[in-house]
Amino acid sequence: MKAGKYNIKELFSNKNIESVIIPEIQRDYVWGTDQVNGLLQSIFDDFLNFLETKAQINITINDDKSLEKTLSEYYKTIKYNTSIGFIYAYSDFEYPDKYFLIDGQQRLTTIYLLLVAIASEDEQFRSQFSKLYFKNGKSFIEYRVREASLLFLNQSITHTIEEKKTSLEEQYWYYNFYKNDKTIQSIINNLKTIKDFLSENISDINSFKDYVLNHVQFWYFDTNISEQGEELYIYMNARGERMQSNENLKAELLAKISYLEKKNEWGSKWEEWQNYFWIIRGKHENADNVFNEFVYCVAGLENQKNNVGIIIKNIDKVFLTPTNNQILRCFNDIAVIKKHIDSLKTILGSEILEFCKSNNISHNWIIKTRNEIRRLLNNNQTNYFIKIDDTNRGTEQNRMVLLWSILELFLDIKIVDLNLIISLRIIYNRYYNYNRAVLTNLNDIEKFKNKGFESVVRENNNDEESLKYKFLSARKDKGYFNKMLSLIWEIEDHPINLDGSFAQNINSAHLLNYSKNISIEELRQVKDKFYELFPVKQDKNVDWTNYSKVLRCLISYGKCWNEKVTNGYDNLDFDSKKRILRDLDSEDERCFSRFFNDYLVADNLSQLESEIVVEPRYNEQTEDWLEAIQWYNYHLKEKMWSEGFFIAVGGWNFRKKDRYFPNRFQLVNTKGNFQGGNPIVLSKKVKVKKN
Incomplete structure (x- = not known):
């Protein structure tokens, strides 16, 4: 069976495929009601769109109605098919016409059970099902070692399509130990779920059956034929369809593995990883977005660590995702990906929170960090292959500081201890400080792990x-x-x-x-x-309710604002709260520090305000900003900031002398500039008579 896109009918009725075998390395069939209903609803929604659409195709070749109908149906097939993703399998010359499934068991088994349920409702399809999909009373899907599961599947199919009303559990061939068999219990529950869904939603079972057989599609890839990778990639691109990069990567990496047992083992692990990323997928319908972004992230990390030398430039601010070959160059084998996924699982797992709780260490910031990691992997497409010292790529570098540093910190970690928690906190602080020194942080991680957090x-x-x-x-x-x-x-x-x-x-x-x-x-x-x-x-x-009162106090301590020139006029910035509360513009006066020390021993803010905001000496001839600002601050109180936390002096329309300080132009409260808003001349708000 060649690589390519197939529908369900082409798989189950293929004369060259006797059966699809679930090898022993694969886990049980474990899909529950939510997953089954999710798949059924997706198929049903596409089915409704398929029925309702009226494809308009202009035919000019002799008014050929037959051709028009054919093309219309083909158009509807392309536009309204349901894709169930990738099915990975391999063939073995010792078992001709049998294909061993690596990935896709849950989806394929559910689709097969759907056909069983349809056959139980559609008498015409029942004979077709028995002839093509249940030959000689044997399921198209076989379990290599789990004989009980295979025996039960065959018996339950016979029982179901014969429309017997009694439950499966009541049959003489239903053994007590079946209650503990995950696959058998999933088959029982999911058959019921499927039949209930059909009963509630499908009125035309024959049309729905045709849609499932002909328009539910998947991509097939034989992992034993590595040449199919390039063939499939070219084919999909020619069709304008994009294969999910993690699926393509999986196929390529599995193709490198020589031993069949190892190939099955890693194929099973990859399916577990897909299930894990399904859990952290956020609002995405499937796990592909988050899994792909994680693969790009760790591939970029390996590219940097091992000096692979791949650099990808953004085109028109759009990140071009790395090609499959570029990603493969970053991973020498599939085990590298496993290490990074294990690292992510530890970060998002319960162990670090339990350590903090048991040692009475603040841990809400860890929850915030984990949420931020999920957000970055789910909501952003980051170029992890930038030139690492490109000063125009600050956003990407900042994300690398968080994700790369933490993944490296937790790589091969044996125990969660205080040093690990403090090292994580250092990275957390650096990220929110918009640190962009990627290489410095990676070097520091090595020091943290080898020498402890004191190395900082x-x-x-x-x-x-x-x-x-x-x-x-x-x-x-x-x-x-x-x-x-x-x-x-x-x-x-x-x-x-x-x-x-x-x-x-x-x-x-x-x-x-x-x-x-x-x-x-x-x-x-x-x-x-x-x-x-x-x-x-x-x-x-x-x-920020208290900010204007705090600002009144700070002005009483001294100059706390940032002065700048905007469009030819002086603009005094009192709105840069982050800078003002850190005394970055108050020079040696340390306005906020002095205020906060006083506030620590004050009963409340109002009491402190009344003590320190006192009427300053009025000096009409002053040219000192501070004297003028302090005078207005005392007389106007919080009205001084009606428009916003900026004072403009010398604006184009405000070139008159200030009424109270004639050596200055009018002091005007603005929202930051004169574009919009209602600038207020401070002197017009003061009710003080000049002597």
């Missing part, structure tokens, strides 16, 4: 990461270490703190001084007061 502490490095882990390393043997670790992580996990991108990668140093001896109580107070100041809503976004 480098000499003469005073960035937050080093200061924090020096601080923690010095307390590693303390009984309260896990609690201290958890509190710091919970402080960092506030959305304002977690995103340190373009903010010097600061996640907690604006709130904690790691050069001092910080107690558990102080950590807890910092966490509670910061979350009180900026609550996190149920949708995980920040509640």
Whole structure:
């Protein structure tokens, strides 16, 4: 049987195929009601579309109605067929006319049971089924070793197509041990599910039977004939159809395996992997998207690690997926993929969460990391074959920092311990800080695994990461270490703190001084007061209700904003909250740090505001931004920010002298620019008389 696309009738009535054999290495037939109903519903939906469509094809050759009908039916077949994917098998010269199934048992067995159920309802088809698909009372699908399963399948088919009303379990040939046979129980349950579906949905059983036989299609691939890979690839592309890359890769990798037993073993593993990716497929109908993206991801990782040298450029911002040959160059054998899948399973498994729970370590961030991994694999098509130092590929590099680093961290891991959890946390922080140093992170992973997380502490490095882990390393043997670790992580996990991108990668140093001896109580107070100041809503976004009051306080401490020139006018930016709360623009005045230290001992924000926002000395001739801003801040209170958190000076339509500070143009509150909105001249809102 050559590689290509076939319908069900062409498979089951092929004169060169006596039977399809399920080899001993294959798992049981285990599909449940959900999977069976899902397949049936998919076929039924396509069947309805097939019936309802009216194909319009213009025929100009002698008004040949016969040709028009033929072409119309062919058009409907192409447009409204149901594809059940790939069927992998191999032939063996010792068993002529028998094909050993590697992948597709669940789908093919379900389709066969569907034909059995149709035969029980359609008297005309019953004789055809017995003659073509159940020759001499033998199922077209055979079980190589599981004789009980094969015997039961044959007897249950005979019983079902003869329209006997008694249940299968009531027959004299139904043995007690059948209750523990997964395949037999699945056959019983799924036959009932199929018959119920037909009863509820199908009024014209004959038309539905014709559709199933002629328009339910699959791609066949013989893994013993490696030349078929290229032949099939060319054929599918000529037809304008795309073979799923993981299926193609599987066929190529299995074809490399010489020993039949090993080939069956790896074929079975691949089916298990497809089932695993089905579980994490998100909203996709099948597992192909997430499985393909994972294959691209780890192929890109192997390409980088082993200097394979493949670089793929985006064309018109579109990622061209790697070819099958390129992917094969990245994997020397199928075992490499298994290692990465085992790594992913550990990451998404229960062991790391159970370790954290049993050791009282904060773990919500791990759940968030796992969700982000699923999101990236399901929702993004990332080019993992970019030039690794291309400065224009920051998004791809950032994703590699997360996915590649974590996959490498968990590769061949033997035990989940504290070092693994802390190393994972370091990668987590770097990802949300938009770190793009892919190679540095991969090198650090080796250090984490070989030397421990302390290796992140480098000499003469005073960035937050080093200061924090020096601080923690010095307390590693303390009984309260896990609690201290958890509190710091919970402080960092506030959305304002977690995103340190373009903010010097600061996640907690604006709130904690790691050069001092910080107690558990102080950590807890910092966490509670910061979350009180900026609550996190149920949708995980920040509640900024208090920001205008906080800003009033910060202005009283000094210059806290960023100054820039926009379209020829001065624009004072009070809206860059991430920078303002990290004191990145307040220079040595450390406005937020001083404010927060005072807030820690204040009863509440309003009380602190009333204490520190006092009327400043009025200096009409000042040219100092701070004096003018502080004066307006005191008199206007939160009305100063009616339009937004920007103050513009010198805008084209606002070139008059400011009423209260004539050495400056008018100070105008805007939403960030003068395009739209309703800019407000601050002096017009003040009710203070000039002397």
